Amino acid sequence: xxxxxxxxxxxxxxxxxxxSDTGSDQTMFKGVHxxxxxxxxxxxxxxxxxxxFLISYMxxxxxxxxxxxxxxxxxxxxxxxxxxxxxxxxxxxxxxITSSGxxxxxxxxxxxxxxKMCGWLVLATAVGGLTFVxxxxxxxxxxxxxxxRPWGNPFGAAQFGSFFFMITGFHGFHxxxxxxxxxxxxxxxxxxxxxxxxxxxxxxxxxxxxxxxEILGLYWHFVDLVWVFIFAFFYLW
Amino acid sequence: xxxxxxxxxxxxxxxxxxxxxxxxLWIWGLLFVLSFFSYMVDWYxxxxxxxxxxxxxxxxxxxxxxxxxxxxxxxxxxxxxxxLLWPMTAIACFIFLMAAEFQYTxxxxxxxxxxxxxx
Numbered sequence: 001x002x003x004x005x006x007x008x009x010x011x012x013x014x015x016x017x018x019x020s021d022t023g024s025d026q027t028m029f030k031g032v033h034x035x036x037x038x039x040x041x042x043x044x045x046x047x048x049x050x051x052x053f054l055i056s057y058m059x060x061x062x063x064x065x066x067x068x069x070x071x072x073x074x075x076x077x078x079x080x081x082x083x084x085x086x087x088x089x090x091x092x093x094x095x096x097i098t099s100s101g102x103x104x105x106x107x108x109x110x111x112x113x114x115x116k117m118c119g120w121l122v123l124a125t126a127v128g129g130l131t132f133v134x135x136x137x138x139x140x141x142x143x144x145x146x147x148x149r150p151w152g153n154p155f156g157a158a159q160f161g162s163f164f165f166m167i168t169g170f171h172g173f174h175x176x177x178x179x180x181x182x183x184x185x186x187x188x189x190x191x192x193x194x195x196x197x198x199x200x201x202x203x204x205x206x207x208x209x210x211x212x213x214e215i216l217g218l219y220w221h222f223v224d225l226v227w228v229f230i231f232a233f234f235y236l237w
Numbered sequence: 238x239x240x241x242x243x244x245x246x247x248x249x250x251x252x253x254x255x256x257x258x259x260x261x262l263w264i265w266g267l268l269f270v271l272s273f274f275s276y277m278v279d280w281y282x283x284x285x286x287x288x289x290x291x292x293x294x295x296x297x298x299x300x301x302x303x304x305x306x307x308x309x310x311x312x313x314x315x316x317x318x319x320x321l322l323w324p325m326t327a328i329a330c331f332i333f334l335m336a337a338e339f340q341y342t343x344x345x346x347x348x349x350x351x352x353x354x355x356x
Contacts, residue, residue: 011314014315015315017314017315017316018314018315018316018319021314021315021316022316028316029314029316029317030314030316031314032313032314032317037317040317040320040321044320044321044324047324047325047328048324048328051328051331051332055328055331055332055335056335058332058335058336058339059335059338059339059342060339061339062336062339062340062342062343063338063339063340063342063343063346064343064346065343065346065347065350072279072282085279085280086276086279090272090276093272093276094269094272097265097268097269097272100265100268100303100307101261101262101264101265101268101307103307104261104264104265104306104307105258105261108255108256108258108261111255112255214309217307217308218308221303221304221307221308222308224303224307225300225303225304225308228296228299228300228303229296229300231272231275231296232275232292232293232295232296235279236275236278236279236288236292237292
């Protein structure tokens with residue numbers, strides 16, 4: 001979604017373009033809004049944080065001689081009296097991917113200056129995120145009732161609880177922050193802060209623009225991306 | 238080369254050019270399908286290498302689709318894409334280091350639990 005229009009600079013494609021962009025004695029990320037570049041760098045650092053958690057989980061799980069609790073039994077949920085493995089986790093995945101899709105469409109409609117459609121889609125994303133956090137709260141309280149603690153649990157290796165609460169908790173915290181910002185930005189879109197040249201934002205003299213919705217979208221897709229890895233490594237392993 | 242120049246010329250004229258809705262709906266649908274399949278891996282209780290290869294395949298497919306199309310990396314210039322993707326190799330190295338480490342830790346634990354340290 002770059003809009004590379006640099007006067008007096010010829011944009012080359014591919015790796016040749018990367019070399020000339022980097023060595024141009026100008027801005028390196030041609031046509032990328034500074035906020036977007038900053039969000040990407042934040043997300044890269046966040047990737048390292050989540051990677052450290054998941055790698056320490058791998059190390060902890062791999063190095064214990066005690067038997068690890070079976071995730072498809074621990075996270076099973078009774079549906080009409082029948083235990084279905086990972087039912088709640090599957091629903092949470094479904095909700096998060098749905099909200100990721102509405103966010104992608106919100107970015108598209110934002111760039112098309114379709115204020116109403118963009119606002120409703122951001123709001124739908126926020127509601128999806130809120131549903132996800134609610135389901136996670138239910139999952140946590142269910143496991144706590146069953147006796148799972150950071151220092152031990154009735155199913156197997158004692159490390160299970162600390163990794164579970166740390167990793168899903170940190171992810172859930174990201175989702176919660178995202179939901180707060182999604183509600184704020186849904187308001188800002190509906191209130192027309194990005195229309196007619198844009199309205200001044202908080203603590204800044206800069207005018208708002210629909211690129212902010214794309215930046216918010218990057219964060220939200222990242223939250224979905226992390227869940228893909230958590231789903232694979234924590235629930236399916 | 239000429240072809241890309243023409244495209245960028247077109248982009249310059251049409252400032253509000255966005256991607257067609259079809260691409261987003263396709264990716265959205267694919268993400269649901271891939272998630273369903275990765276859930277099926279657990280449902281049918283595949284084990285061993287089959288389970289691992291399927292889990293990793295669906296995981297990387299989903300992650301790739303989200304990053305390439307929802308996060309627009311497919312359309313970004315290489316200067317940004319490479320800044321983001323190359324640091325991931327450091328994470329891959331870290332994973333290999335820690336995988337070697339946990340096998341060693343497990344080995345020493347088993348050794349001292351069953352053989353003992355004083356012997």
